[in-house]
Amino acid sequence: MLQSVEGGRGDCCQTPLEIPMKIYEDAVSYVRKNPERFFRMGSPDAIELATHVLGDALISGAKETCTLRLGDWWIVGGDVDWLTNHKQYTIHELFGRIVALPEAGPNSMRAEILLTAFTEAVITVAGDDCLTIKGDVPKDAEIWHLMKSLTPLKRLVAFQLNSHDALPLKHTGGRVKEGSKEQRLKSRNQTFL
Protein backbone atom coordinates (compact mmCIF):
# COMPACT_ATOMS: atom_id res chain seq x y z
CA MET A 1 0.00 0.00 0.00
CA LEU A 2 2.77 2.36 0.93
CA GLN A 3 4.57 1.76 -2.31
CA SER A 4 1.54 2.88 -4.25
CA VAL A 5 1.53 6.07 -2.23
CA GLU A 6 5.24 6.67 -2.55
CA GLY A 7 5.64 5.43 -6.08
CA GLY A 8 7.02 7.62 -8.79
CA ARG A 9 10.59 8.77 -8.68
CA GLY A 10 11.76 11.89 -10.42
CA ASP A 11 12.17 11.13 -14.08
CA CYS A 12 13.41 12.86 -17.15
CA CYS A 13 11.58 13.26 -20.39
CA GLN A 14 11.90 15.19 -23.60
CA THR A 15 9.89 18.30 -24.26
CA PRO A 16 8.65 18.94 -27.76
CA LEU A 17 11.77 21.10 -28.11
CA GLU A 18 13.92 18.10 -27.23
CA ILE A 19 15.10 19.77 -24.06
CA PRO A 20 15.45 17.28 -21.21
CA MET A 21 13.24 18.21 -18.30
CA LYS A 22 12.99 16.53 -14.95
CA ILE A 23 9.54 15.60 -13.73
CA TYR A 24 8.90 15.99 -10.01
CA GLU A 25 6.45 13.45 -8.62
CA ASP A 26 7.72 11.95 -5.40
CA ALA A 27 6.35 14.28 -2.76
CA VAL A 28 6.82 11.81 0.09
CA SER A 29 10.57 11.61 -0.50
CA TYR A 30 10.79 15.39 -0.69
CA VAL A 31 9.00 15.78 2.63
CA ARG A 32 11.12 13.08 4.24
CA LYS A 33 14.33 14.75 3.09
CA ASN A 34 13.28 18.16 4.41
CA PRO A 35 11.92 17.70 7.95
CA GLU A 36 13.15 21.14 8.97
CA ARG A 37 10.48 22.63 6.74
CA PHE A 38 7.69 20.96 8.68
CA PHE A 39 8.84 20.74 12.29
CA ARG A 40 9.93 23.60 14.51
CA MET A 41 12.88 21.71 15.95
CA GLY A 42 13.84 20.22 12.62
CA SER A 43 12.90 16.64 13.32
CA PRO A 44 9.63 14.70 13.45
CA ASP A 45 7.66 15.28 16.61
CA ALA A 46 4.51 13.41 17.55
CA ILE A 47 2.83 16.35 19.23
CA GLU A 48 3.42 18.56 16.21
CA LEU A 49 2.12 15.85 13.91
CA ALA A 50 -1.03 15.44 15.99
CA THR A 51 -1.46 19.20 16.12
CA HIS A 52 -1.11 19.51 12.35
CA VAL A 53 -3.75 16.82 11.80
CA LEU A 54 -6.04 18.33 14.42
CA GLY A 55 -5.69 21.69 12.72
CA ASP A 56 -6.77 20.21 9.42
CA ALA A 57 -9.90 18.82 11.06
CA LEU A 58 -10.75 22.16 12.65
CA ILE A 59 -10.11 24.09 9.46
CA SER A 60 -12.39 21.63 7.69
CA GLY A 61 -15.22 22.58 10.00
CA ALA A 62 -14.95 20.22 12.94
CA LYS A 63 -16.55 21.55 16.10
CA GLU A 64 -15.71 18.63 18.31
CA THR A 65 -12.26 17.11 18.19
CA CYS A 66 -10.44 14.54 20.22
CA THR A 67 -6.85 13.55 20.81
CA LEU A 68 -5.95 10.33 22.57
CA ARG A 69 -2.89 8.24 23.22
CA LEU A 70 -2.90 4.48 23.41
CA GLY A 71 0.61 3.24 24.07
CA ASP A 72 2.66 4.46 21.15
CA TRP A 73 -0.43 5.28 19.12
CA TRP A 74 -1.59 8.84 18.71
CA ILE A 75 -5.22 9.28 17.71
CA VAL A 76 -6.93 12.37 16.32
CA GLY A 77 -10.67 12.44 15.75
CA GLY A 78 -13.28 14.92 14.65
CA ASP A 79 -17.01 15.23 14.13
CA VAL A 80 -16.51 15.89 10.43
CA ASP A 81 -14.84 13.59 7.94
CA TRP A 82 -12.07 15.90 6.87
CA LEU A 83 -10.48 13.25 4.64
CA THR A 84 -13.41 12.89 2.29
CA ASN A 85 -14.51 16.50 2.08
CA HIS A 86 -11.74 17.05 -0.48
CA LYS A 87 -13.35 15.84 -3.69
CA GLN A 88 -10.21 16.16 -5.80
CA TYR A 89 -8.23 13.41 -4.09
CA THR A 90 -8.84 9.94 -2.72
CA ILE A 91 -7.79 9.22 0.83
CA HIS A 92 -4.65 7.43 -0.33
CA GLU A 93 -3.78 10.35 -2.57
CA LEU A 94 -4.12 12.76 0.35
CA PHE A 95 -1.52 10.75 2.21
CA GLY A 96 0.87 10.70 -0.74
CA ARG A 97 0.77 14.24 -2.08
CA ILE A 98 1.44 17.79 -1.05
CA VAL A 99 -2.11 19.07 -1.01
CA ALA A 100 -2.69 22.78 -0.63
CA LEU A 101 -4.96 24.02 2.13
CA PRO A 102 -5.93 27.50 0.95
CA GLU A 103 -8.42 27.87 3.79
CA ALA A 104 -5.40 28.14 6.08
CA GLY A 105 -3.72 30.83 4.01
CA PRO A 106 -1.14 30.98 1.23
CA ASN A 107 1.44 28.20 1.05
CA SER A 108 -0.43 26.03 3.53
CA MET A 109 -0.65 22.31 3.09
CA ARG A 110 -2.55 19.41 4.56
CA ALA A 111 -0.76 17.26 7.09
CA GLU A 112 -1.53 13.74 5.88
CA ILE A 113 1.67 13.42 3.85
CA LEU A 114 3.71 14.12 6.98
CA LEU A 115 2.26 11.00 8.55
CA THR A 116 3.21 8.94 5.51
CA ALA A 117 6.71 10.37 5.44
CA PHE A 118 7.63 10.24 9.11
CA THR A 119 5.63 7.58 10.94
CA GLU A 120 5.88 3.83 11.21
CA ALA A 121 2.16 3.20 10.87
CA VAL A 122 -0.97 5.14 9.94
CA ILE A 123 -4.54 3.93 10.05
CA THR A 124 -7.90 5.65 9.75
CA VAL A 125 -11.46 4.80 10.69
CA ALA A 126 -14.79 6.26 9.62
CA GLY A 127 -17.68 4.30 11.02
CA ASP A 128 -17.05 0.69 10.03
CA ASP A 129 -14.65 1.69 7.28
CA CYS A 130 -11.13 0.81 8.43
CA LEU A 131 -8.14 1.63 6.29
CA THR A 132 -4.43 1.00 6.73
CA ILE A 133 -2.42 3.70 5.06
CA LYS A 134 1.01 2.57 6.17
CA GLY A 135 2.45 -0.22 8.26
CA ASP A 136 1.18 -3.61 9.28
CA VAL A 137 -1.57 -3.38 11.89
CA PRO A 138 -3.31 -6.66 12.76
CA LYS A 139 -7.07 -6.64 12.33
CA ASP A 140 -7.55 -7.63 15.94
CA ALA A 141 -5.27 -4.92 17.33
CA GLU A 142 -6.67 -2.97 20.24
CA ILE A 143 -6.28 0.29 18.36
CA TRP A 144 -9.02 -0.63 15.90
CA HIS A 145 -11.48 -1.45 18.67
CA LEU A 146 -10.78 1.81 20.45
CA MET A 147 -11.21 3.87 17.31
CA LYS A 148 -14.44 2.13 16.35
CA SER A 149 -15.79 2.73 19.85
CA LEU A 150 -15.57 6.47 19.37
CA THR A 151 -18.54 6.36 17.06
CA PRO A 152 -19.85 9.89 17.56
CA LEU A 153 -16.74 11.03 15.74
CA LYS A 154 -17.00 10.88 11.96
CA ARG A 155 -13.30 10.36 11.26
CA LEU A 156 -10.30 9.19 13.24
CA VAL A 157 -6.67 9.03 12.20
CA ALA A 158 -4.06 7.20 14.26
CA PHE A 159 -0.32 7.00 13.86
CA GLN A 160 2.74 5.54 15.50
CA LEU A 161 5.76 7.77 15.24
CA ASN A 162 8.18 5.19 16.60
CA SER A 163 8.45 2.56 19.27
CA HIS A 164 10.09 4.75 21.92
CA ASP A 165 7.21 7.18 21.72
CA ALA A 166 5.04 5.19 24.12
CA LEU A 167 3.22 7.03 26.86
CA PRO A 168 4.87 6.06 30.17
CA LEU A 169 1.76 5.24 32.14
CA LYS A 170 2.28 1.69 33.25
CA HIS A 171 5.77 0.42 32.83
CA THR A 172 6.32 -3.23 32.11
CA GLY A 173 9.98 -3.72 31.55
CA GLY A 174 10.43 -0.22 30.23
CA ARG A 175 7.49 -0.38 27.83
CA VAL A 176 3.91 0.62 28.25
CA LYS A 177 1.43 -2.18 28.63
CA GLU A 178 -0.89 -1.53 25.78
CA GLY A 179 -4.60 -1.97 25.56
CA SER A 180 -5.52 -1.93 29.23
CA LYS A 181 -8.66 -0.08 30.24
CA GLU A 182 -6.63 1.81 32.82
CA GLN A 183 -4.23 3.01 30.21
CA ARG A 184 -6.97 4.11 27.85
CA LEU A 185 -8.62 6.13 30.55
CA LYS A 186 -5.40 7.70 31.74
CA SER A 187 -4.11 8.49 28.30
CA ARG A 188 -7.31 10.05 27.11
CA ASN A 189 -7.02 13.73 26.56
CA GLN A 190 -10.15 14.95 24.94
CA THR A 191 -10.71 18.50 23.86
CA PHE A 192 -14.18 19.69 23.06
CA LEU A 193 -14.20 22.93 21.16
Added chain:
Amino acid sequence: MTVARKARDKTPKSEGPMTAFHGTDITSARNILQGEKLDVAKATAKKIDGPPGFFLATEVADAEFFALRRVPGGILEFILSPKAVEQLKSFGAVRRPIPPGKTARFIGDEFVIPTEAFECFNQLREAGEIVVKPH
Protein backbone atom coordinates in the same frame (compact mmCIF):
# COMPACT_ATOMS: atom_id res chain seq x y z
CA MET B 1 35.23 65.51 -6.05
CA THR B 2 31.66 66.64 -5.43
CA VAL B 3 29.53 65.44 -2.53
CA ALA B 4 27.22 63.75 -5.01
CA ARG B 5 30.12 61.93 -6.61
CA LYS B 6 31.38 60.81 -3.19
CA ALA B 7 27.92 59.53 -2.34
CA ARG B 8 27.73 57.57 -5.59
CA ASP B 9 31.10 55.99 -4.87
CA LYS B 10 29.81 54.71 -1.54
CA THR B 11 26.73 53.07 -3.02
CA PRO B 12 27.06 49.34 -3.61
CA LYS B 13 27.83 48.26 -7.13
CA SER B 14 24.81 47.16 -9.11
CA GLU B 15 23.86 43.58 -8.41
CA GLY B 16 24.36 40.91 -11.00
CA PRO B 17 21.64 38.87 -12.63
CA MET B 18 19.02 37.27 -10.40
CA THR B 19 18.63 33.53 -10.73
CA ALA B 20 15.32 32.22 -9.48
CA PHE B 21 13.11 29.20 -9.96
CA HIS B 22 9.48 28.57 -10.77
CA GLY B 23 7.85 25.31 -9.71
CA THR B 24 4.63 24.38 -11.44
CA ASP B 25 2.96 21.50 -13.27
CA ILE B 26 4.99 19.97 -16.06
CA THR B 27 2.60 21.10 -18.80
CA SER B 28 2.74 24.72 -17.74
CA ALA B 29 6.52 24.47 -17.38
CA ARG B 30 6.86 23.19 -20.91
CA ASN B 31 4.53 25.85 -22.26
CA ILE B 32 6.49 28.63 -20.60
CA LEU B 33 9.72 27.10 -21.81
CA GLN B 34 8.38 27.18 -25.36
CA GLY B 35 7.68 30.87 -25.09
CA GLU B 36 4.17 31.11 -23.70
CA LYS B 37 3.65 34.59 -22.32
CA LEU B 38 2.44 35.36 -18.83
CA ASP B 39 -1.31 35.84 -18.99
CA VAL B 40 -3.44 37.46 -16.33
CA ALA B 41 -6.51 35.32 -17.01
CA LYS B 42 -4.51 32.08 -16.84
CA ALA B 43 -2.68 33.13 -13.71
CA THR B 44 -5.96 33.97 -12.02
CA ALA B 45 -7.61 30.74 -13.11
CA LYS B 46 -4.74 28.48 -12.10
CA LYS B 47 -3.82 29.99 -8.77
CA ILE B 48 -4.10 27.68 -5.79
CA ASP B 49 -3.93 30.24 -3.03
CA GLY B 50 -2.93 33.81 -2.36
CA PRO B 51 -3.17 36.65 -4.85
CA PRO B 52 -2.70 35.98 -8.56
CA GLY B 53 0.75 36.64 -9.92
CA PHE B 54 3.90 34.90 -11.07
CA PHE B 55 6.15 33.66 -8.30
CA LEU B 56 9.84 32.87 -8.46
CA ALA B 57 11.76 31.24 -5.61
CA THR B 58 15.39 32.06 -4.99
CA GLU B 59 16.00 28.55 -3.65
CA VAL B 60 15.39 25.58 -5.91
CA ALA B 61 14.31 23.45 -2.94
CA ASP B 62 11.45 25.87 -2.34
CA ALA B 63 10.47 25.73 -6.00
CA GLU B 64 10.40 21.96 -5.71
CA PHE B 65 7.73 22.24 -3.02
CA PHE B 66 5.54 24.24 -5.39
CA ALA B 67 6.20 21.86 -8.27
CA LEU B 68 5.14 18.98 -6.06
CA ARG B 69 1.85 20.74 -5.26
CA ARG B 70 1.00 20.27 -8.93
CA VAL B 71 2.36 16.81 -9.70
CA PRO B 72 3.59 15.87 -12.16
CA GLY B 73 5.65 19.00 -11.69
CA GLY B 74 8.51 20.77 -13.35
CA ILE B 75 10.95 23.50 -12.40
CA LEU B 76 12.14 26.32 -14.60
CA GLU B 77 15.20 28.42 -14.01
CA PHE B 78 14.89 32.12 -14.73
CA ILE B 79 17.86 34.41 -15.14
CA LEU B 80 16.84 38.04 -14.87
CA SER B 81 19.22 40.81 -15.79
CA PRO B 82 19.62 43.71 -13.34
CA LYS B 83 17.67 45.84 -15.81
CA ALA B 84 14.82 43.33 -15.83
CA VAL B 85 14.71 43.22 -12.04
CA GLU B 86 14.62 47.00 -11.80
CA GLN B 87 11.91 47.39 -14.43
CA LEU B 88 9.77 44.70 -12.88
CA LYS B 89 10.14 46.38 -9.49
CA SER B 90 8.89 49.60 -11.02
CA PHE B 91 5.71 47.70 -11.91
CA GLY B 92 5.27 46.39 -8.38
CA ALA B 93 7.43 43.29 -8.30
CA VAL B 94 8.93 42.66 -4.90
CA ARG B 95 11.45 40.32 -3.34
CA ARG B 96 10.56 39.08 0.13
CA PRO B 97 10.78 35.95 2.30
CA ILE B 98 8.31 33.30 1.19
CA PRO B 99 5.43 33.50 3.66
CA PRO B 100 5.17 30.35 5.77
CA GLY B 101 1.92 28.47 5.50
CA LYS B 102 0.24 26.12 7.91
CA THR B 103 2.55 23.12 8.24
CA ALA B 104 5.21 24.29 5.77
CA ARG B 105 8.10 26.72 6.05
CA PHE B 106 10.57 27.91 3.44
CA ILE B 107 14.23 28.83 3.41
CA GLY B 108 14.51 31.42 0.66
CA ASP B 109 12.87 34.47 -0.83
CA GLU B 110 10.26 34.84 -3.50
CA PHE B 111 10.27 37.38 -6.29
CA VAL B 112 6.62 38.20 -6.75
CA ILE B 113 5.61 39.53 -10.14
CA PRO B 114 2.09 40.96 -9.89
CA THR B 115 -0.29 40.74 -12.81
CA GLU B 116 0.31 44.43 -13.50
CA ALA B 117 3.90 43.56 -14.39
CA PHE B 118 3.13 40.69 -16.76
CA GLU B 119 3.33 42.79 -19.91
CA CYS B 120 6.65 44.21 -18.80
CA PHE B 121 7.88 40.68 -18.02
CA ASN B 122 6.87 39.44 -21.47
CA GLN B 123 8.63 42.32 -23.18
CA LEU B 124 11.77 41.81 -21.15
CA ARG B 125 11.80 38.14 -22.05
CA GLU B 126 11.41 38.94 -25.74
CA ALA B 127 14.29 41.39 -25.43
CA GLY B 128 16.52 38.73 -23.88
CA GLU B 129 16.65 40.40 -20.49
CA ILE B 130 14.98 37.33 -18.99
CA VAL B 131 16.24 33.88 -19.95
CA VAL B 132 14.31 30.72 -19.16
CA LYS B 133 15.67 27.20 -19.11
CA PRO B 134 14.66 23.90 -17.54
CA HIS B 135 16.18 23.02 -14.22
